[in-house]
Amino acid sequence: MPRNATLLLDLEDSVASQHKARQRSRIIDLLQSGVFKNRKLLLRINGPDNPEEMRLDLAHCLHRDLNGLLLPMINSASDVNEIEEIVTRSEKLRGLEPGHNVFIPLIERPGATLEASAIASASPRNVAMAFGHGDFCLEMDADLSEESVQVARSMVLMAAKAHKLAAISTPFLDLDNLDGFEQENRRMKSLGFDGCFALTPRQMHKALEVFSYTQEEIEQARRVIEAIETQGSIAKLDGNMIGPPMLKRALKIMADIEEEAREAA
Numbered sequence: 265m266p267r268n269a270t271l272l273l274d275l276e277d278s279v280a281s282q283h284k285a286r287q288r289s290r291i292i293d294l295l296q297s298g299v300f301k302n303r304k305l306l307l308r309i310n311g312p313d314n315p316e317e318m319r320l321d322l323a324h325c326l327h328r329d330l331n332g333l334l335l336p337m338i339n340s341a342s343d344v345n346e347i348e349e350i351v352t353r354s355e356k357l358r359g360l361e362p363g364h365n366v367f368i369p370l371i372e373r374p375g376a377t378l379e380a381s382a383i384a385s386a387s388p389r390n391v392a393m394a395f396g397h398g399d400f401c402l403e404m405d406a407d408l409s410e411e412s413v414q415v416a417r418s419m420v421l422m423a424a425k426a427h428k429l430a431a432i433s434t435p436f437l438d439l440d441n442l443d444g445f446e447q448e449n450r451r452m453k454s455l456g457f458d459g460c461f462a463l464t465p466r467q468m469h470k471a472l473e474v475f476s477y478t479q480e481e482i483e484q485a486r487r488v489i490e491a492i493e494t495q496g497s498i499a500k501l502d503g504n505m506i507g508p509p510m511l512k513r514a515l516k517i518m519a520d521i522e523e524e525a526r527e528a529a
Contacts, residue, residue, distance in 0.1 A: 268527070269468055270304040272461070275321050276311065276336050284310070284317055288324060295327040305330050306368065311337030312346070322350045326358055332366035334394070339375045341386035348387045363389060368432065372396030374403050377416040380423035392430035394461070395420040408437075421456055430458040439464055449474045477517055485514035 279287045291307070294300065307330055310317035314337075335347060344367065355364055367389040371380055377400070384393055397413045406412040417434070424431040433452040436445045445467050449460050459475050462468035488510050491499040498507045 268304060268524075269462075269472060270306055270331075271300070272306045272308060272334060274308045275317070275325075276308050276314075281317075285320075288321065291325060292327075295325070295329055298329070300329040303329070306332050306334050308334040308336060308370075311335065311370075312339065312343045313337045318347070319350065322347065322354055326351065326354045326360065326365060328358075328360060328364070330365065332368065332389075332391070334368045334370055336370045336396070337373060337399070338369045338371065338383055339373050340379050341382040344369060344383060344386035344390070348389060351389075365389065366391045368392045368394055370394045370396050371416075371420045372399040374400065374416070377419050380420050381426060384423045384427040384429055390427070390429055392432055392458070393420050393424035394432035395434050397434040418455075425456060431456060433457040433460040435461040435463055436467065437463075439467070442466055442470055446470050446474060477521065481517060482521065485517040488514040489518070 273291055275284060275287060307325055309321040338344060351365055355362060367387055369383050371377055371393060384390060395417045397408060400416055401408050401412050421431045436448050438444055449471060452460060453475055460471050462471045487501060488506055491501045492511050
């Protein structure tokens with residue numbers, strides 16, 4: 265079953281400081297044109313490290329066709345609280361339903377990884393946590409490597425799961441290496457990540473494939489449910505003992521499939 269792609273617009277790192285006002289105006293014009301209607305759309309605003317631009321983004325870019333905000337360079341729960349206060353006021357001024365914009369804090373600073381759990385629980389608007397390795401390694405004076413990020417990435421993943429949020433893995437920067445992108449994100453899926461950032465259309469299509477349940481996963485979930493229904497709470501399947509954790513996983517897979525089918529209908 266395919267997962268859905270969400271379009272992400274950017275006002276932060278991809279936009280030079282002298283062009284931010286112009287890019288903000290372009291995004292506002294696009295939102296007002298209705299081109300994003302019926303699309304899932306997020307906006308990466310400028311973060312607390314650039315407070316003037318952040319406040320301009322929040323004051324001018326909220327719109328009914330914008331579903332939420334990616335919050336970069338978050339360092340603490342208080343950063344999320346400050347953004348929430350501004351967004352709440354802006355939503356009211358624009359006649360949007362309270363809570364219209366969801367949040368995805370982007371954890372990419374060493375201090376933020378140490379506060380990941382507090383950040384995850386800072387706002388009911390939070391629907392996911394994301395890990396960014398570029399700025400993290402920069403502040404750590406570390407190479408961009410698996411060894412440099414694995415602990416921090418795991419801390420963000422655990423914080424997300426502890427607070428029942430989705431977890432989004434870091435971008436894969438080798439744009440021409442689609443096989444590497446697939447291998448990396450199959451590994452991220454096996455660790456518990458629910459999705460990733462895609463930087464090109466080819467990456468996007470591959471990500472949808474990778475993070476969708478395979479027919480084998482769906483069939484295995486059905487077999488687990490059937491085995492436990494037949495044999496009891498502790499059962500045997502293919503020579504292996506299965507029990508409540510396996511059943512919960514199987515039921516989640518089937519519930520996700522049913523939800524995706526309803527959304528597609």
